[in-house]
Amino acid sequence: MNRSSNPPAVRGRNRRAVPAATxxxxxxxxxxxxxxxxxxxxxxxxxxxxxxxxxxARSGVRQGGTLTWAVDAMPATLNAFQADAGEATDTVTGATxxxxxxxxxxxxxxxxxxYLKDASVTAQSPRQVVTYDLDPRAxxxxxxxxxxxxxxxxxxxxxxxxxxxxxxxxxxxxxxxAISRGADAHQVKVTFTSPxxxxxxxxxxxxxxxxxxxxxxxxxxxxxALPVTAGPFAVQADDAKAGTVTLAxxxxxxxxxxxxxxxxxxxxxxxxxxxxxxxxxxxVAAIExxxxxxxxxxxxxxxxxxxxxxxxxxxxxxxxxxxSDERVRHAVARAVDRKKIAAMVLxxxxxxxxxxxxxxxxxxxxxxxxxxxxxGKNDTEQAAALLADAGWQQSPAKTGEKAAAGPAGPDxxxxxxxxxxxxxxxxxxxxxxxxxxxxxxxxxSPTLDTVGGQIAKMLSAIGIRTEISKVADDSYFQDHIAAGxxxxxxxxxxxxxxPATDDTPIFAKPVPAPDGTLAVAQNxxxxxxxxxxxxxxxxxAELNASQARSLTNEADARxxxxxxxxxxxxxxxxxxxxxxxxxxxxxxxxxxxxQDIGFRK
Numbered sequence: 001m002n003r004s005s006n007p008p009a010v011r012g013r014n015r016r017a018v019p020a021a022t023x024x025x026x027x028x029x030x031x032x033x034x035x036x037x038x039x040x041x042x043x044x045x046x047x048x049x050x051x052x053x054x055x056x057a058r059s060g061v062r063q064g065g066t067l068t069w070a071v072d073a074m075p076a077t078l079n080a081f082q083a084d085a086g087e088a089t090d091t092v093t094g095a096t097x098x099x100x101x102x103x104x105x106x107x108x109x110x111x112x113x114x115y116l117k118d119a120s121v122t123a124q125s126p127r128q129v130v131t132y133d134l135d136p137r138a139x140x141x142x143x144x145x146x147x148x149x150x151x152x153x154x155x156x157x158x159x160x161x162x163x164x165x166x167x168x169x170x171x172x173x174x175x176x177x178a179i180s181r182g183a184d185a186h187q188v189k190v191t192f193t194s195p196x197x198x199x200x201x202x203x204x205x206x207x208x209x210x211x212x213x214x215x216x217x218x219x220x221x222x223x224x225a226l227p228v229t230a231g232p233f234a235v236q237a238d239d240a241k242a243g244t245v246t247l248a249x250x251x252x253x254x255x256x257x258x259x260x261x262x263x264x265x266x267x268x269x270x271x272x273x274x275x276x277x278x279x280x281x282x283x284v285a286a287i288e289x290x291x292x293x294x295x296x297x298x299x300x301x302x303x304x305x306x307x308x309x310x311x312x313x314x315x316x317x318x319x320x321x322x323x324s325d326e327r328v329r330h331a332v333a334r335a336v337d338r339k340k341i342a343a344m345v346l347x348x349x350x351x352x353x354x355x356x357x358x359x360x361x362x363x364x365x366x367x368x369x370x371x372x373x374x375x376g377k378n379d380t381e382q383a384a385a386l387l388a389d390a391g392w393q394q395s396p397a398k399t400g401e402k403a404a405a406g407p408a409g410p411d412x413x414x415x416x417x418x419x420x421x422x423x424x425x426x427x428x429x430x431x432x433x434x435x436x437x438x439x440x441x442x443x444x445s446p447t448l449d450t451v452g453g454q455i456a457k458m459l460s461a462i463g464i465r466t467e468i469s470k471v472a473d474d475s476y477f478q479d480h481i482a483a484g485x486x487x488x489x490x491x492x493x494x495x496x497x498x499p500a501t502d503d504t505p506i507f508a509k510p511v512p513a514p515d516g517t518l519a520v521a522q523n524x525x526x527x528x529x530x531x532x533x534x535x536x537x538x539x540x541a542e543l544n545a546s547q548a549r550s551l552t553n554e555a556d557a558r559x560x561x562x563x564x565x566x567x568x569x570x571x572x573x574x575x576x577x578x579x580x581x582x583x584x585x586x587x588x589x590x591x592x593x594x595q596d597i598g599f600r601k
Contacts, residue, residue: 050364050588051105052306054581061259061582061598069584070268070276070285074243077223078235080205081158083168088245088265095247095263095594096231097205098146100132102591107309107365107497109200114138114255115146121199121543127177128192128543130199136186137254140208140230148181148188153209155179155190157218164215171501172202195541197548198498206230232258232595243267259582259598277301277576284584287576289349295576304585305349307364308573309495311356312345314455314566317487319510319518319526322435327390329527329563332437332488333375334383335462336455342569344454349572356567359507360499360556363570364588367549372567374560384462392428392435394463418443420468422456428463436465440486443470448490451568455488481524491524492571495589499552500540507559509533527564 075088100116101109111119115138123129138146156162160170177193192199208228211217224238232255236248245265249258268276274291276282278298287295287303295301314336322328338355346353352363357370376382384394428435439456441448449468456466466488471480480486496502505521509528513519520526535555542548559565573586583596 050107050307050309050362051586051590052304053583053585053587053590054304054577056582056600058256058259058596060601061596062601063259063598064261065259065599066262066264067260067283067581067584067597067599068264068266068281070273070282071265072267072270074238074240074267075245078226079207079211079218079222081167081169082219083166085168088267091265092226092235092245092247093205094231094592095233096226096229096235096250097207098138098230099204099591100202100206101200101204103497103589105364105588105590107362107495107589109497119200122189124195124543128195128199130190130192131182132188132190132203133182134186134188135254138186138230139252139254140228141234141250141252142208142210142228143252144208145185146206146230147185148179150206150209150212151188151190151203152179153212154203154207157212157215162215164219166219171504172196172198195543197540197542197545198501201498201501232256233263236262253595256595258595263594263597274576277578280578282576283578283581285576287574289572289574291576292574300579301576302579303574303576305351305572305574306586306588307351307362308571308586309362309589310492310571311362311495312451312490312492312568312571313359314568315481315486315489315491315525316527316564316566317484317489317525318564319484321487322390322392322437323487325390326563327386328392328435330375331383331386331390331462332459332464333563333566334377334379334386335458335464336566337378337458338372338566338568339378341451341454345451346569346572349574351572353569356569358556359559359565359567360503360552362495362589365495365497369553369556371553371557371560374557375563375566380461387428387435387462387464391430392463393430394426395429396426418470420453420456420470422453422460422466422468424460424463424465426463427465434465435463436467437487439466439468439488440476440480441468441470441490442473442476444473452490484520484524484526489524495570497589500536500548504533504536504540507532507536507555507565523564525564527562529558529562532558532562 071088075092076084078089078092079085080089080093098115099112100119102112104110115135117133117135119132121128122131134146140146155173155176157165158167158170158173159176160174175192175194175196176190178191180189182189210228211222226235232250232253233247234250237246243266247263249261268282270288273282273285273287274294277285277295278301292303295303316323316329316332318324318329342355343353357372358368361368439452441452452468456468459466481489481491493506506523507528508521508523509530510518510520510523510526532555535551539548539551542551573588575586577584580600582598582600
């Protein structure tokens, strides 16, 4: 499933409910100082802004050349709004299609001046109206000006009213009432049925009406090609046999011309990337932290690292069993030393190693605040007391068990096949039954063995027995996480500039479906409350940014108190690159400026 050894992430702008490979990696190894001239001497300072990019002024970037960029897999589709879109899809569309708003290093939306002169809310009563003033130079590669017809076709494709369109989501588009031409052909007016705070998330990317006006074209017509584009690059070739997608400079681009002749996205296994970067056959590649030294052994390559645009969490399935009791979930959360885990993962990389205190905003984003106090600090005594209050009493220590544990602590670990059992010295018992939790992890992740093992030992201190079950990587999400076949699990969510829109399905209260099953959307912990739903809904409809942030802050505190998701840390992003590469690296939230990427003079 994943190239990396991270908690798998449901990634991307569309919050796709499928596992996908990610650029950020979590490995518990030390990282050496990066190559001078290729890695920033102020990595920590760069990390505080969420980026570590080899920044060079355009005047210092030579014209021409081909840059080869490693991706995890060939794009299954070039339609970013389909469920099987992934990392490579986002990279292609980012270089070839219009974006109304891009993200800066702090994860805040910024108007894209290559396409827009202005975009703002021009009316709030009787309905919200957003007016887009397009750059008159903005046109598709077929010569047609970008305009209201393109906005309208995309809205109708994504608003959820036509089931012929295979879409991954319709959030935001389902709130649009009408789209019309404004004062001239370069102005578009979008009218909403109800206030929508995250309107900046829409029409990024924007497809031409030739793609979105037809369900057949939308579904299958742009899986391997984008005949009409409007960016600094265009799709030149898609070679499944070679595992490459080639983007060529767009001669019709009206903005600053692309410095590179071509960008080649190449599907390269993670284990082969350090050697390929050192040899010069790859110019840019996400790597594992334990591969840093291999890259730095080459004088012509180096490493960039920054807090990534994703976070790792411990998920507690509250739908049944002991974890359906909020007191038990609180006990588990109190027993986990998040500070120790964050320091263990991030400290060796010289990145900020504080545990994450927010589900909706990451530390590198503006407005971050720690609300973990709503759950309480790490405290094994209080955790044991919470279990006792729920009826789980620790039994007297069994003869020889403490001795059997040895120096590792008061637990016993045994392994059989894909199952590892961590036994407490003093088991928590209720009605003669031991408190045992099934901790499900993907089999191909040494890091998760370490992190999961640490968490299991922490839980054993309060009497919880843990069965660590390793399952096939390619079935981890679909057969276990999405299906609810776990008690504890480690997986990740990407950060977002639009939490009221993107995070609502993750934390929404599950509701019974007509067939009797539980409709959970993307809330795989099955834990939610009416109050959280109401606060998120109000935030999504609040056009005052300060008030919207207050509402999401209150929602986050309640998410902590519900104890279904326990954030651990903001995941690191580690990228290897050739020493002569410019304006690429660990982007974090930041949208790459593809026309500025190239090679140093």
